[in-house]
Amino acid sequence: xxxxxxTPRNVDFxxxxxxxxxxxEMADYAPVRGCMVVRPYGWAxxxxxxxxxxxxxxxxxxxxxxxxxFIPMSFLEKEKEHVEGFSxxxxxxxxxxxxxxxxxxxxxxxxxxxxGYMYSKWIKSYRDLPVLINQWGNVVRWExxxxxxxRTLEFYWQEGxxxxxxxxxxxEETMRMLQVYAEFAxxxxxVPVISGVKSQTEKFAGANMSxxxxxxxxxxxxxxxxxxxxxxxxxxxxxxxxFLDENNTLQYAWTTSWGLSTRFIGAxxxxxxxxxxxxxPPRLAPIQAVIxxxxxxxxxxxAVLETVTRVQAELKAAGIRVKVDDRTEVTPGFKFxxxxxxxxxxxxxxxxxxxxKGSVALARRDRPGREGKSFVPQAGLAAVVADLxxxxxxxxxxxxxxxxxxxxxxxxxxxxxxxxxQNGWAYSYxxxxxxxxAKVKEDTKATTRCMPLDQSLGKGKCIVCGKEAKRKVYFxxxx
Amino acid sequence: xxxxxxTPRNVDFxxxxxxxxxxxEMADYAPVRGCMVVRPYGWAxxxxxxxxxxxxxxxxxxxxxxxxxFIPMSFLEKEKEHVEGFSxxxxxxxxxxxxxxxxxxxxxxxxxxxxGYMYSKWIKSYRDLPVLINQWGNVVRWExxxxxxxRTLEFYWQEGxxxxxxxxxxxEETMRMLQVYAEFAxxxxxVPVISGVKSQTEKFAGANMSxxxxxxxxxxxxxxxxxxxxxxxxxxxxxxxxFLDENNTLQYAWTTSWGLSTRFIGAxxxxxxxxxxxxxPPRLAPIQAVIxxxxxxxxxxxAVLETVTRVQAELKAAGIRVKVDDRTEVTPGFKFxxxxxxxxxxxxxxxxxxxxKGSVALARRDRPGREGKSFVPQAGLAAVVADLxxxxxxxxxxxxxxxxxxxxxxxxxxxxxxxxxQNGWAYSYxxxxxxxxAKVKEDTKATTRCMPLDQSLGKGKCIVCGKEAKRKVYFxxxx
Numbered sequence: 001x002x003x004x005x006x007t008p009r010n011v012d013f014x015x016x017x018x019x020x021x022x023x024x025e026m027a028d029y030a031p032v033r034g035c036m037v038v039r040p041y042g043w044a045x046x047x048x049x050x051x052x053x054x055x056x057x058x059x060x061x062x063x064x065x066x067x068x069x070f071i072p073m074s075f076l077e078k079e080k081e082h083v084e085g086f087s088x089x090x091x092x093x094x095x096x097x098x099x100x101x102x103x104x105x106x107x108x109x110x111x112x113x114x115x116g117y118m119y120s121k122w123i124k125s126y127r128d129l130p131v132l133i134n135q136w137g138n139v140v141r142w143e144x145x146x147x148x149x150x151r152t153l154e155f156y157w158q159e160g161x162x163x164x165x166x167x168x169x170x171x172e173e174t175m176r177m178l179q180v181y182a183e184f185a186x187x188x189x190x191v192p193v194i195s196g197v198k199s200q201t202e203k204f205a206g207a208n209m210s211x212x213x214x215x216x217x218x219x220x221x222x223x224x225x226x227x228x229x230x231x232x233x234x235x236x237x238x239x240x241x242x243f244l245d246e247n248n249t250l251q252y253a254w255t256t257s258w259g260l261s262t263r264f265i266g267a268x269x270x271x272x273x274x275x276x277x278x279x280x281p282p283r284l285a286p287i288q289a290v291i292x293x294x295x296x297x298x299x300x301x302x303a304v305l306e307t308v309t310r311v312q313a314e315l316k317a318a319g320i321r322v323k324v325d326d327r328t329e330v331t332p333g334f335k336f337x338x339x340x341x342x343x344x345x346x347x348x349x350x351x352x353x354x355x356x357k358g359s360v361a362l363a364r365r366d367r368p369g370r371e372g373k374s375f376v377p378q379a380g381l382a383a384v385v386a387d388l389x390x391x392x393x394x395x396x397x398x399x400x401x402x403x404x405x406x407x408x409x410x411x412x413x414x415x416x417x418x419x420x421x422q423n424g425w426a427y428s429y430x431x432x433x434x435x436x437x438a439k440v441k442e443d444t445k446a447t448t449r450c451m452p453l454d455q456s457l458g459k460g461k462c463i464v465c466g467k468e469a470k471r472k473v474y475f476x477x478x479x
Numbered sequence: 480x481x482x483x484x485x486t487p488r489n490v491d492f493x494x495x496x497x498x499x500x501x502x503x504e505m506a507d508y509a510p511v512r513g514c515m516v517v518r519p520y521g522w523a524x525x526x527x528x529x530x531x532x533x534x535x536x537x538x539x540x541x542x543x544x545x546x547x548x549f550i551p552m553s554f555l556e557k558e559k560e561h562v563e564g565f566s567x568x569x570x571x572x573x574x575x576x577x578x579x580x581x582x583x584x585x586x587x588x589x590x591x592x593x594x595g596y597m598y599s600k601w602i603k604s605y606r607d608l609p610v611l612i613n614q615w616g617n618v619v620r621w622e623x624x625x626x627x628x629x630r631t632l633e634f635y636w637q638e639g640x641x642x643x644x645x646x647x648x649x650x651e652e653t654m655r656m657l658q659v660y661a662e663f664a665x666x667x668x669x670v671p672v673i674s675g676v677k678s679q680t681e682k683f684a685g686a687n688m689s690x691x692x693x694x695x696x697x698x699x700x701x702x703x704x705x706x707x708x709x710x711x712x713x714x715x716x717x718x719x720x721x722f723l724d725e726n727n728t729l730q731y732a733w734t735t736s737w738g739l740s741t742r743f744i745g746a747x748x749x750x751x752x753x754x755x756x757x758x759x760p761p762r763l764a765p766i767q768a769v770i771x772x773x774x775x776x777x778x779x780x781x782a783v784l785e786t787v788t789r790v791q792a793e794l795k796a797a798g799i800r801v802k803v804d805d806r807t808e809v810t811p812g813f814k815f816x817x818x819x820x821x822x823x824x825x826x827x828x829x830x831x832x833x834x835x836k837g838s839v840a841l842a843r844r845d846r847p848g849r850e851g852k853s854f855v856p857q858a859g860l861a862a863v864v865a866d867l868x869x870x871x872x873x874x875x876x877x878x879x880x881x882x883x884x885x886x887x888x889x890x891x892x893x894x895x896x897x898x899x900x901q902n903g904w905a906y907s908y909x910x911x912x913x914x915x916x917a918k919v920k921e922d923t924k925a926t927t928r929c930m931p932l933d934q935s936l937g938k939g940k941c942i943v944c945g946k947e948a949k950r951k952v953y954f955x956x957x958x
Contacts, residue, residue, distance in 0.1 A: 028597065030547040031554070032584060037597055040542035040612060047543065063519035064526065068509040069548075069586075069617055069633050070570075075510070088577055091549075093586065095571040096632075097621035105511060107548075107572065107586070118507065118516055127808060133519060138548055138616070142576035153575075154548050329606060 006341075008275045013219040018148070020269055024278045024342045027148045034146035034153035038262065041342065042149075044286035046156065046262060050136065052188045052284065053158065053260065056180045062132040062160060067114050069138075070105040075113040078238040082112065085205020089141040091153070107140040112206060112231070112257055115161045116239030123253060126165050126245050130173070134160040149266040150223075150479055157261035163241060163253040167232070170254035174230040175453075177258040178211045181226035189264070190281040190397040191215050191271045192404055193225060194474065196450030201434050204257075208232040214449045214474065216404040217270035220424050222449045222476040225267045228258035266479070271400050272366075278343030279365050281396055282389035288321040289385055290344045292335050294351035303355045311350065311360065311381060318382035320389070340365060345392045346385060354378075366392050366399075408474075417463050417475065421446035425476040429460030429469035436464035440475055449474040485820075487754045492698040497627065499748055503757045503821045506627045513625035513632035517741065520821065521628075523765035525635065525741060529615065531667045531763065532637065532739065535659045541611040541639060546593050548617075549584040554592040557717040561591065564684020568620040570632070586619040591685060591710070591736055594640045595718035602732060605644050605724050609652070613639040628745040629702075629958055636740035642720060642732040646711070649733035653709040654932075656737040657690045660705035668743070669760040669876040670694050670750045671883055672704060673953065675929030680913050683736075687711035693928045693953065695883040696749035699903050701928045701955040704746045707737035745958070750879050751845075757822030758844050760875055761868035767800040768864055769823045771814050773830035782834045790829065790839065790860060797861035799868070819844060824871045825864060833857075845871050845878075887953075896942050896954065900925035904955040908939030908948035915943035919954055928953040 006023070007015045021027050026042035029035075038046065054064070070093065076083045091107040094100060108114065119131060136158045143151050160177060164170040178195050185193045193213035203210035207229035215225045235241070236252040245251050272279040282288050293308045295301050308324055315322040323344075325335045332349070339347055349361040360381060364372035376384050407424035411417040417426045421444045430436060430448065437448050451473045462469040485502070486494045500506050505521035508514075517525065533543070549572065555562045570586040573579060587593065598610060615637045622630050639656060643649040657674050664670045672692035682689035686708035694704045714720070715731040724730050751758040761767050772787045774780050787803055794801040802823075804814045811828070818826055828840040839860060843851035855863050886903035890896040896905045900923045909915060909927065916927050930952045941948040 028600070031551060031593065031596055032547055032549045035547040035549060037547065038545040040544045043544045044542065046545075063523065065519045065522045066517040066525075066617075066635060068511055068514040068516065069619065070511045070514060072510060090574075090576070091572050091584075092574040093570050094573045095569075095583075097569070097623070098567055104574075105570075114510070117510055121507070138545075140548065144576065156545060 006275055006277060009218060009273075016273075016275070017266075017270060020273055020278055020341070021148045026265065026269075026278075029148070032153070034143060036148050036152045036154070038156070041286060042265060045265060045268070045280065045284060048284045048286065049188075049264060050158075053180075053184055054136075056184060057134050057158075057160065060176060060180060062134045062162075065133050065135060066137065067111050067118065067135055069108055071108050071111075071114045073104045073106055075117060076106060078113065079206045079235060081234075082206035086110070086141075089143065091140045091142055109139055109141045110257075110259070111135065111139075111159055111161065112235050112255075113239070116235040116241060116255070119161075119163050119253070119255075120239045120241045123163060123241055123243050125243055129163060129165045129243060129253065130169060131163040132160075133162070134158055147266075149262055149269070151263075155261050155263065157259050159257060159259045162256045163236070164255070165243065165245065165251070165253065167254050170232075170256050171230055174209070174211060174228050174256045174258070177256070178213065178226075178228040181213045181228065181258075181260055185213055185215065185225060185264075185267075186397065188281070188283045189268055189271075190283075190393055190400060191225065191267050192397065192401045194450060194452060196452040196474075198227075198450055199432065199434075199437055199448045199473070201437055202448060204229045206231060206234055208234065212450050214476075215267050215271060216407060216425065216476075217267070217479070218273070218403065219270070220407045220476070222425065222474070222478040223263070223267050223270065224449070224478065225264050226258070226260035229256060231255045231257060272396055273343070274368070276337075276368065277341030279396065280343040280345060282345045282393045285343070285345055286321065287323045287342075287344045288389055289315060289323075289346040289348055290339045291322065291324045291348045291350060292332055292339075293324070293326065294332050294349055300352040304350055304352060307355050307378070308350050311348070311378060314382050315385060318386060320382065320385055336363075346388055348385075362388065364388065364392055366395055411463065414463055418444045421475055421477060425449070425474050426463070427472055427474055428463035430471070430473040431462035431465055431467045431469045432471070433462075433465070436462055439464055444475075444477075446475045446477050449476050449478060485754055485756060488697060488752075495752075495754070496745075496749060499752055499757055499820070500627045505744065505748075505757075508627070511632070513622060515627050515631045515633070517635070520765060521744060524744060524747070524759065524763060527763045527765065528667075528743060529637075532659075532663055533615075535663060536613050536637075536639065539655060539659060541613045541641075544612050544614060545616065546590050546597065546614055548587055550587050550590075550593045552583045552585055554596060555585060557592065558685045558714060560713075561685035565589070565620075568622065570619045570621055588618055588620045589736075589738070590614065590618075590638055590640065591714050592718070595714040595720060595734070598640075598642050598732070598734075599718045599720045602642060602720055602722050605722055608642060608644045608722060608732065609648060610642045611639075612641070613637055626745075628741055628748070630742075634741050636738050638736060638738040641735045642715070643734070644722065644724065644730070644732065646733050649711075649735050650709055653688070653690060653707050653735045653737070656735070657692065657705075657707040660692050660707065660737075660739055664692055664694065664704060664746075665876065667760070667762045668747055668750075669872055669879060670704065670746050671876065671880045673929060673931060675931040675953070677706075677929055678911065678913075678916055678927045678952070680916055681927060683708045685710060685713055687713065691929055693955075694746050694750060695886060695904065695955075696746070696958070697752075697882065698749070699886045699955070701904065701953070701957040702742070702746050702749065703928070703957065704743050705737070705739035708735060710734045710736060751875055752822070753847070755816075755847065756820035758875065759822040759824060761824045761872045764822070764824055765800065766802045766821075766823045767868055768794060768802075768825040768827055769818045770801065770803045770827045770829060771811055771818075772803070772805065773811050773828055779831040783829055783831060786834050786857070787829050790827070790857060793861050794864060797865060799861065799864055815842075825867055827864075841867065843867065843871055845874055890942065893942055897923045900954055900956060904928070904953050905942070906951055906953055907942035909950070909952040910941035910944055910946045910948045911950070912941075912944070915941055918943055923954075923956075925954045925956050928955050928957060
């Protein structure tokens with residue numbers, strides 16, 4: 001921790017982000033280029049994300065398993081689009097136990113191929129379907145430009161891989177998991193997202209259709225925060241995942257895959273943070289409330305600490321994740337800054353006067369200064385804190401929605417589109433041609449983000465070429 | 480699942496083990512030599528192991544974090560014993576993003592080096608100590624002879640890495656975590672273990688002192704099931720982990736590391752399993768009770784399934800992990816065998832007569848046949864099941880202790896030692912010389928397992944050379 005002020009967001013958003021990640025001790029640079037160390041505070045946030053998602057996966061019938069880190073190079077080559085998409089990004093093991101390997105091993109960049117191989121061994125009959133497996137793990141993609149959490153050589157994620165008897169089931173699964181991601185993002189992380197279908201250019205290498213949740217960061221750039229893919233029979237054919245159906249006919253299975261990674265931590269930071277540091281949504285925050293004892297003389301210490309200990313026990317018993325900052329070598333003011341940097345949703349100050357009056361001072365992280373401050377009785381504090389945390393969660397979401405909605409535009413023509421994507425998203429009709437998509441990218445650096453599913457199927461004119469278009473798409477600069 | 484009988488333990492223990500792992504669908508062979516796929520049932524067991532351990536780690540003040548998979552080759556070379564120990568077992572990445580790397584990257588076989596590097600960045604003052612971090616993850620050791628769970632190229636584990644201001648604190652931490660492992664093994668897994676200090680020959684490469692928990696399998700071979708190492712200042716000096724103490728003097732930190740892996744699943748299988756399959760300790764079993772509905776005619780079906788659904792809900796509400804096997808394509812007899820193979824501690828049968836009488840039939844997995852069967856009322860079933868699960872847990876531990884204790888011998892001379900280690904462990908005085916240890920290994924294949932901490936410090940004569948010895952050691956053949 002340093003006492004230095006953060007670079008404000010409006011001065012250099014990117015620098016602001018990097019400083020928060022380091023100073024809040026979320027992550028650090030590893031000695032290997034592009035790799036990261038997720039520090040305990042960042043990992044505790046990831047554990048809470050994992051729990052919230054894992055519960056949803058299990059509630060929708062999924063189970064976890066673990067597949068190997070190493071994939072024979074030949075496996076990737078079995079699916080043409082897949083190998084083209086991933087081969088520039090591979091880390092390759094060529095030496096094992098001191099000897100050159102006959103076949104090099106790829107460190108998994110994603111696991112469709114090795115899981116497809118195993119599914120072909122396990123799936124024989126329609127009775128074996130559906131297979132609904134998820135894996136929590138690490139993957140490696142050899143990226144050239146890296147940023148902590150947003151794009152690192154190694155990252156942590158979950159990847160779901162399912163196999164189904166029919167196309168319809170696999171399509172439903174794809175959408176179900178997209179919906180699980182969207183609901184998680186909104187209700188747990190207070191990150192409003194737009195769900196939709198990716199363009200053919202932007203889809204996963206090997207998928208027939210990719211879908212994603214897209215979130216708007218405070219610099220208005222889009223962050224793809226989770227993806228769900230309908231893989232049709234592409235991997236089933238490449239890996240021979242066949243089953244006997246109810247009529248004893250051999251069929252290829254239909255598969256899906258879906259993933260959400262530590263990148264999502266970047267989404268949380270850039271959606272909620274302010275110029276004092278991180279702001280964590282209470283439902284995911286490793287520490288929901290921090291108690292800072294305040295005393296000047298030694299005679300005050302005992303009474304304050306006694307109250308602090310009692311309050312801590314009460315909050316903990318009520319299921320609130322609470323921490324006492326009992327450091328003696330730093331001032332209360334330093335502690336305030338420190339916990340603001342770390343984004344703890346609620347600060348509880350307890351000093352000699354509070355002990356006398358039976359009260360505490362509360363400071364909301366989401367409303368700096370006096371506005372967020374209140375003085376409440378110690379009696380019944382746990383319920384007050386729980387309510388406040390709920391309110392902070394709600395306020396963060398509302399604020400993020402308001403920000404997003406005020407930066408989504410409906411440009412009247414192409415010139416206006418090129419302007420609005422400089423500081424927002426354009427939501428426009430698009431003819432779905434790769435040419436129009438490429439032109440926007442070349443002219444503005446904005447890409448298509450997704451075509452929402454729930455748009456009424458009106459028709460319009462493509463904002464780029466004027467041809468008839470069936471759907472609208474979001475254009476935005478993206479991470 | 481196949482209907483075939485398992486190879487009995489007394490015919491071929493090793494084959495029995497392999498068959499259980501595959502048929503209970505705990506794990507499968509991966510396409511890369513020596514790698515494994517942990518299947519959902521095996522991973523669910525690992526998740527329960529993780530939860531039980533993680534709670535203990537957090538209760539003793541530890542936090543989790545994630546360090547990179549890739550370690551620069553030069554890091555390993557900084558600690559002489561460490562590199563000598565691990566260099567024959569390394570998987571090495573030489574190509575990244577299509578280009579040959581300037582410095583090859585090792586896929587971590589363990590993380591002392593890279594964590595040491597990070598600690599040297601983070602630790603500046605005595606106020607930063609102790610650092611108590613654990614990591615859940617995967618590691619790779621290029622083994623030549625592999626067995627599912629027991630020894631695989633890639634395996635899953637946790638590795639704790641701590642740094643302390645004093646030697647005493649680091650020694651205490653080493654012993655604290657050894658004790659955590661022992662208590663976990665006994666109370667959660669019903670695996671009785673013997674804790675003690677490893678010989679200098681058997682210690683971790685880079686440690687000053689290694690300790691371990693050692694368990695006896697049903698073939699009487701020992702399985703090292705968890706280890707805790709006192710690393711002294713070895714890694715602190717190699718990676719320059721220095722701090723200013725309270726007198727403003729620069730000091731090297733004292734570090735420890737400790738780990739328990741998916742190998743422990745092998746310990747559970749080989750401690751409790753029988754010739755019908757796996758037997759899982761109730762506290763860790765993914766499914767604690769399985770309900771098998773029994774009906775012959777369609778008219779019976781509705782009434783039986785109604786009762787089954789109600790019983791399932793009651794058990795679930797009582798916190799019991801219960802599953803209903805409602806498959807229609809297989810017979811109850813097939814299901815009984817199937818769940819016996821998978822080691823579910825308790826089977827609940829519900830048929831038309833049970834519906835009439837308001838009863839159920841219970842079958843304990845640990846007591847085959849009539850002995851383990853009872854008929855109890857549906858009313859109050861949850862409490863009966865909970866009590867039975869507690870009793871099964873207790874019985875498994877008692878049985879394992881009895882087996883172990885009846886296979887530990889106190890040989891009167893070296894000849895007897897060479898005999899008893901063919902079918903048991905010898906607990907004998909040893910002079911702690913590497914020569915005597917090597918002689919036993921050469922003559923019998925038995926190695927020193929550990930020197931228990933709690934032995935009264937009597938003196939004796941080394942069972943090998945007859946010289947004076949301070950402590951006793953366990954000699955045993957080991958996995």
